[in-house]
Amino acid sequence: MTMLPKSLDSKLKSLQSDNSSGEFILADAKDADMAFGLSSCGERRPQQSDEPAYRSLQEYEAIIRQIVDQGLVDIMLMSARTADRLARREGLFANSAMTPAVRMNDSTDIWLAGKDYSYANEPSLPFSTASIAHAKTGVVDSADNSHASVDLGLYSITLNHDVARDRASLLAYREFRHEAERAGFRHFLEVFPPNAPSDLKPADYAPFIADSIVRLLAGVAEAESPQFLKIPYLGPRLTAALCEFDQTIVVGIMGGASGTTHDAFHLLAEARKSGVRAALFGRKINGAEDQLAFIQHLRQVADGEIAAREAVRSYHAVLASNGIEPKVALEDDLQLTAASQGLGESGVSKDTASYSSATAVASSTAR
Template sequence: MFRLDQKLERIRSGNYSRSDFILADAKDGDMGPSITSCGPKREKDGSWTRHYTRAEFLENIRAVVEQDIVDVMLTSASNMETLIDMGVYRGSAIKPAIRANDTTDVWVGRGASYVKHPSRAFRTASLPRVTTGSIDPAPGAPITGTDLGLYSITFNNDLEHDMAALEAFTDFRDDAARNNFKYFLEVFNPNVASGVDPEILPHYINDCIMRCLAGIMKADRPRFLKIAYNGPKALEELASYDSSIVVGILGGGAGTTRDCFELLSQAERYGARVALFGRKINLAEDPLAMITFMRAVTDGALQPIEAVKAYHGSLQKSGITPLRDLATDSEITEKPLKAG
């Protein structure tokens, strides 16, 4: 059994402890920004001249899997396939997952303007190929890839676009059921002006989430949620509303190191049980060290400010020049975190 399954079982049974907090590394950026999502290939002095190649990026993923701290590794379907061929997941307790859809609000390639329009549903990955390697698998065919993926949806308070998104979500669930595929649900904040008062927006998102799940039977519900952290009040409201729904938070922008650790600390305190971080890991000076101290924060071994100091100490020991000095990196810069 993967570590993810064990932790979800304890969370749902009411036996959660801080060591059960689920960490996921979101390395699925090639489904959005593409080439630049691999991150800059930095030297120890912080300089860089190019982004990582795909081959180098896959080796970076291998290093995270071998570190064995995160519980889920989220990638594109093509990268998951290559990682499996490389033997990266052999014997690992880390669950591979794929981005199961790539809506237009993640199409943020250089020069693109798609994100200026309300999100539209779109899917590239083939679920039968991802699960069994076949487009028409025989009943009971063994899983050769993975049976877990991320499905994302964006509500913009736009009737036509939101209805189309919900209809696409229904189609996906039917496809998932036919292929014995499980998913976790990512709900983005609006990607265009929604007309919803900013003070009400976090609660609008909560209502949208629970409304879209209300008609879904247990067999077709997501294993957990992935949402933006919109402050303690909204998160606590959502996490306490229905104990059968496991709430997770996404990382958003890179921010400061304090932002990363503070987000983990506040999210856990107000009811989240999962964190799925992409840029906060991938753009760190030392991603493996960042993950180590992320786990220390979620376990309660270090407070956020202590973790920032320890991370800088680790960078110094490794001879890595930090992007920001300790004082600057200790600041909270993301607005929702200042309310916690």
Template sequence: MQKSLDAKLESIHSDPANSNEFIIADAKDADMGFGIAAPGRRHSSNNRDGDKDRGKFPFKSLEEYREQIRQVIRQGVVDIVLMSASTSEILCQKERLFDNSHVTPAIRANDATDIFVFRGSTIPNEPAQPFRTALLDHAQCGEVDCPLDNREFGADLGLYSVTFNNLIDEDLNTLNTYREFRIEAERKKFRHFLEVFHPNFPGTIPTSEIPFFVNDVIARTLAGVPSVARPIFLKIPYPGPEALEELVNYDPHLVVGILGGSSGTTRDAFQMIHDAQKYGARVALYGRKINHSENQLAFIEFLRHIVDGVISPEEAVVAYHSVLEKLGTAPHRPLELDQQITTGSQSYNEEAVSSSSTSPTPNKPSDVPTSIDFSKMTSEERLDYHRNRLKHL
């Protein structure tokens, strides 16, 4: 079965100016960064035993997490499901859930130190260092030495993440490690998409310049990379209209995607994907925004309706609450509160931005990055910041 990702990328590249295709990914790779807390908190249940489990074990189990992924694959609305290599082995190689699905499996191909955000960890306080747990051979066929004719058995797509901190030694190490990955990936016919985080170390670049620093880093990093080794799309924190349009305009064949950031309100999630598409993004990868929702499948359906132009973000929130009511599912917050735009658009997410309006206006919180002053934070506050920025609960 042809994968929708491949068909959409072909459409985009054949006519970048007029293609309306939009790619949605469910990022279910949180176990690469958060350990036990990765699957997210349990919601209240309708049975006594479930409530007992919720009190004793506040976080979902890994098997519950994987069952949610199975449901998303069967639903078939997203184009990509991003997983850890261990989850991909089970769902892709053993259960063969992607064989008759247009959904593309992908793995997190590296796990640099800025996502080591587990209980007691202080590692994200330091400049990000490259690291890779997953082996491409394992992802492709489950063996450390994968035969060339057997590499379609598993996943052939991965997320590779880089963080540049404007520090020469660290940034050169990041670039060299990425080059080594590209060489291996090309030889093994493994595709990748490139995630470029904002700097995780304070004081190396003014906050207002970060979106444009990221744009220039991307352009410079890929300038020496031929088409056969380039990422099939990008994943960046939503930088606001100006920086996003600048990057999209720079190279129409550089497919730009945004990451979801913190969960926030339902309106936050729906408005972000709408705004990103409006200013040129072609991809959205939502982790916590999907995983924290009351009903993941319904939430995903409305994301698709929004990018297809069927419904506005504000209308989608109302309709989503109506679905929850019909399903007998209690919403996390009342409709009036769920319509509020409460978070900035920068990344996974920094800090909440209050908004008294339910509709964004140009150059207001939903359109511009939240300003973060690392110099005024204690080390504990910076650690909390990075935990909130990177977790996929």
């Protein structure tokens, strides 16, 4: 399948040669069905008493089509099932500059079925439901990779300062990298905060993540390297240090917990100041009153075209003009909460960029 040139490819090339080029990679995460159950696709709004509370997968896919048509994000991250339907069978991305991507592993800390998320209380164990072969071509054995519809995946690891479990996670990542290199399959690396650390204090999470990333990547050859990183915002000092350590590595942030609209835009603006050049927002986009308008303003903040507070005011103005009732009043939505801070350098905010609501790191599920 012949595809249009992708904005991701041109931006990566530009950033890897000059991190100050001004390019910014923006991604939407529509892979929540890899973690949650029936609530994966988000709540219907406005809610009608005679219908299910949550969107169906088909409604979820309809929103993905709208976002692809809008063309403002560079990557659409999906589950293998959704990507198989939209990217392979439907060919949704063939005439789009957007790059489809698949979540390639679902380690145990994102197993969030049920009410108490009991799996997420246990230290992360590596596991992958999806396979590279199926992500690329839809079948386990394909003699013709020229028909691949997806060539990019997200791989995530969660390190807990537990030598045996962390070794198992790193070994699984090594196996994935080697398989991906053989298959001509690219990936970006997500590093979650510890979900059940054995002996780390909250104030140690951010430096532990930064040091672990540097140590991990030191053993990775260029041919198997991640295209970019997706990590919690570590605060201005540590984030800047990580971005400056090797400027050929594009550092991206995850969107964080559900909070105010100002939380989302402020987090993005602050990360950009620290040298971050990519961001993946999932829950914040999917929970927005108007996803297209929210993405429009994310793009403007990411590109430095508008300040965070002004973006909030502009977003509410769009809601009003579209006849959409906001979840909270403008003045309340202009507030900043802990959700805007990511992993602080003197401690950990209550709402951080972790899937789990049952860990020492987070009290609400987030991306």
